[in-house]
Amino acid sequence: MDPDRVGQVLLNLLHNAVKFSAEGGEVRVQAHMIAEDAGRPGPWLLVNVCDTGVGIPAQDLPRIFERFYKVDRARTRHVGGTGLGLAIAKHLVEGHGGRLWADSVEGRGSTFSFTLPVA
Numbered sequence: 395m396d397p398d399r400v401g402q403v404l405l406n407l408l409h410n411a412v413k414f415s416a417e418g419g420e421v422r423v424q425a426h427m428i429a430e431d432a433g434r435p436g437p438w439l440l441v442n443v444c445d446t447g448v449g450i451p452a453q454d455l456p457r458i459f460e461r462f463y464k465v466d467r468a469r470t471r472h473v474g475g476t477g478l479g480l481a482i483a484k485h486l487v488e489g490h491g492g493r494l495w496a497d498s499v500e501g502r503g504s505t506f507s508f509t510l511p512v513a
């Protein structure tokens with residue numbers, strides 16, 4: 395794998411996790427080896443970046459990986475950002491053959507997960 399690119403993905407997810415969390419929130423990173431990813435035999439590395447931040451409304455969740463898409467600009471105006479980070483991160487992960495996706499509950503937090511093939 396390309397360590398610089400994978401580092402860029404991780405940094406982007408960590409940056410978002412902190413950016414969309416209030417002071418005193420918690421960000422957790424976990425890494426596991428899994429045998430299968432969406433039916434594709436591995437082994438795969440599964441990385442989760444989990445935060446206790448503002449969360450993402452269900453109707454926005456499928457769109458956050460689009461270029462320039464931002465949830466509720468009024469809500470996040472003060473935190474800035476281009477809306478490009480996740481689109482780039484997804485492109486980089488998929489370029490390695492993996493997947494990147496998000497689970498979230500609005501008001502509770504978000505978990506971003508990605509997989510990478512283990513050679």
Ligand code: ADP
Binds near residue numbers: 464466
């Ligand atoms: P940016 O952070 O520059 O706005 P991204 O592509 O990284 O762009 O993220 C797109 C949008 O997805 C963000 O504007 C935000 O609305 C939402 N988002 C991303 N990560 C999180 C997160 N950890 N918690 C809540 N919302 C998030």
